[in-house]
Amino acid sequence: MTEKTHDPVTFDIIQNALEAVADEMFVAQRKTSMSAIIYEVLDLGTGICDAAGEIAASGAGIPAFVGVLDKAVKRIIEKHPPETIQPGDLFASNDPYWGGVTHLNDMILAMPVFAEGRIVAWTANIAHWNDVGGNVPGSMSSEATEIFQEGVRIPAVKLIEAGRPNQAVFDILYVNTRLPDYLRGDLWAGIAGVRIGERRILELVEKYGADTFTAAIDDFMELGERRARAALKTMPKGTFTFEEEQDDGAIHKIIIEVTDEHFSVDLRDNPDQKGSSNSSREGVEIAAQLAFKAVADAQAPGNGGFFRPLKVITRPSSIFHVVEPGALGYYSEVEIRLFDLILRCLATHFPGLVPAGNFASICGTVVGGKHPDTGRHYTIVEPQLGGWGAWNGRDGNAAIFSGFHGETFNCPAEVAEARYGLTVDHMALNPAQGGEGEFRGGKGISVHYRVRANDNFLSVGYTRSRMPPWGVAGGRDGTPNYVEVLRPGKAPERYSFGTNIPLNRDDVVHVVTGVGGGYGDPKKRARNAIAEDLRHGYLTPERARTVYGYDE
Numbered sequence: 089m090t091e092k093t094h095d096p097v098t099f100d101i102i103q104n105a106l107e108a109v110a111d112e113m114f115v116a117q118r119k120t121s122m123s124a125i126i127y128e129v130l131d132l133g134t135g136i137c138d139a140a141g142e143i144a145a146s147g148a149g150i151p152a153f154v155g156v157l158d159k160a161v162k163r164i165i166e167k168h169p170p171e172t173i174q175p176g177d178l179f180a181s182n183d184p185y186w187g188g189v190t191h192l193n194d195m196i197l198a199m200p201v202f203a204e205g206r207i208v209a210w211t212a213n214i215a216h217w218n219d220v221g222g223n224v225p226g227s228m229s230s231e232a233t234e235i236f237q238e239g240v241r242i243p244a245v246k247l248i249e250a251g252r253p254n255q256a257v258f259d260i261l262y263v264n265t266r267l268p269d270y271l272r273g274d275l276w277a278g279i280a281g282v283r284i285g286e287r288r289i290l291e292l293v294e295k296y297g298a299d300t301f302t303a304a305i306d307d308f309m310e311l312g313e314r315r316a317r318a319a320l321k322t323m324p325k326g327t328f329t330f331e332e333e334q335d336d337g338a339i340h341k342i343i344i345e346v347t348d349e350h351f352s353v354d355l356r357d358n359p360d361q362k363g364s365s366n367s368s369r370e371g372v373e374i375a376a377q378l379a380f381k382a383v384a385d386a387q388a389p390g391n392g393g394f395f396r397p398l399k400v401i402t403r404p405s406s407i408f409h410v411v412e413p414g415a416l417g418y419y420s421e422v423e424i425r426l427f428d429l430i431l432r433c434l435a436t437h438f439p440g441l442v443p444a445g446n447f448a449s450i451c452g453t454v455v456g457g458k459h460p461d462t463g464r465h466y467t468i469v470e471p472q473l474g475g476w477g478a479w480n481g482r483d484g485n486a487a488i489f490s491g492f493h494g495e496t497f498n499c500p501a502e503v504a505e506a507r508y509g510l511t512v513d514h515m516a517l518n519p520a521q522g523g524e525g526e527f528r529g530g531k532g533i534s535v536h537y538r539v540r541a542n543d544n545f546l547s548v549g550y551t552r553s554r555m556p557p558w559g560v561a562g563g564r565d566g567t568p569n570y571v572e573v574l575r576p577g578k579a580p581e582r583y584s585f586g587t588n589i590p591l592n593r594d595d596v597v598h599v600v601t602g603v604g605g606g607y608g609d610p611k612k613r614a615r616n617a618i619a620e621d622l623r624h625g626y627l628t629p630e631r632a633r634t635v636y637g638y639d640e
Contacts, residue, residue: 525606
């Protein structure tokens with residue numbers, strides 16, 4: 089046995105190594121997955137938890153996905169007593185009521201890492217699968233009222249036991265999808281990811297010893313907590329309230345309390361759960377964690393220790409705390425609305441802390457049907473890029489994912505055309521006018537997907553489709569997100585939510601995402617910046633005259 093040490097240099101080496109291990113897990117899963125939503129869009133997340141299930145290190149990918157992993161592992165530990173867990177076990181869960189947190193499309197795989205006869209860590213990942221059954225292709229229906237309508241439920245079960253696959257569970261997964269080849273490939277890619285993580289952690293333990301390894305994780309957690317509490321002491325104290333109207337007319341309300349000891353988010357006074365736009369209690373915690381991390385200390389370790397001062401208060405049976413058997417297909421739009429609400433509340437009370445509003449939606453776009461070349465069923469699942477809000481001193485970023493969605497990418501046109509039954513006719517920045525200010529909001533996108541065969545379908549879930557990104561300090565509001573279906577010879581059909589909208593050959597799905605809000609009085613914008621906007625087509629001459637007072 090290697091001698092135990094509390095040398096801070098050794099701790100630092102182990103802590104940084106864990107981040108590298110989580111990144112290697114991410115790369116292994118990405119490189120071996122079958123679906124473009126994983127290997128191109130990077131709709132996944134990886135991480136390492138300590139023996140108790142607290143997040144210790146995170147890999148690349150979607151921040152909101154990394155936040156799922158500790159909650160899933162804790163539920164696995166709760167369901168499976170320690171004496172029933174053995175080396176070589178691997179657990180799976182996609183059920184929000186059994187640690188899955190999000191919706192049934194997102195599968196979590198978790199593996200205990202044993203050393204010196206005990207669990208010293210867990211490796212875990214999560215990825216979006218294109219189809220897990222349910223009453224519509226793609227498994228996401230805005231018309232669902234119960235989770236039973238959304239696909240197969242895997243409630244924190246052993247997928248592999250002591251190194252031996254539980255073939256019954258594999259068979260249940262394969263038979264409950266319209267895309268079994270893709271699911272099989274994505275599943276085994278996830279298994280490869282957690283296994284490579286286990287291998288690398290065991291190499292660390294062999295080098296430094298199990299006691300030193302676990303002590304390094306504990307030290308990292310304590311560092312996270314110290315950084316969070318130090319940040320709290322610098323923040324304005326008090327109780328801050330805010331409410332915001334949503335696209336459907338509902339009012340979302342929040343109370344934030346900041347003290348030297350805690351940052352609390354109270355969401356009890358909010359609408360009852362309804363349809364498929366609900367979030368689990370754990371998902372709401374993730375949204376609050378992301379917002380707290382962003383405003384408190386963006387550079388601190390994002391581990392379990394950092395979030396100890398955060399408190400989240402919810403009401404069961406509300407949209408922010410769904411109870412079984414409520415549906416969760418569009419959970420992401422509820423969580424991103426909350427993430428945005430927290431930031432907007434703080435922006436109102438703490439001027440200069442956060443930028444103007446952004447397009448703030450996943451803008452989930454699902455198109456599928458029979459592939460015109462192969463005859464096989466295909467489903468494309470695409471989150472969309474959009475415009476970010478301006479800040480004091482700089483324009484908003486154009487055409488990137490929301491902060492909630494993180495370090496992900498759009499699917500390249502060449503891949504979409506090769507893998508799916510679509511042609512990408514057009515991809516450009518959204519020319520809509522809005523978001524003007526001394527610093528302007530970033531541009532969203534405008535994309536045309538042309539359908540190549542009959543009997544295809546479209547399902548979408550967009551928010552900020554009526555209530556645009558907000559401007560700050562005199563800046564103009566941005567523009568909304570929406571989808572149009574353009575059929576030859578017919579008037580455009582506009583959607584924000586829709587399920588199984590029929591598509592036929594030469595129909596066009598026109599995706600439009602919002603321009604971010606502006607910052608500051610437009611009259612103060614520099615003339616050379618206005619000229620640049622005109623030159624790039626971001627601004628029309630008429631708008632330059634009426635909003636900016638600019639006349640060449």
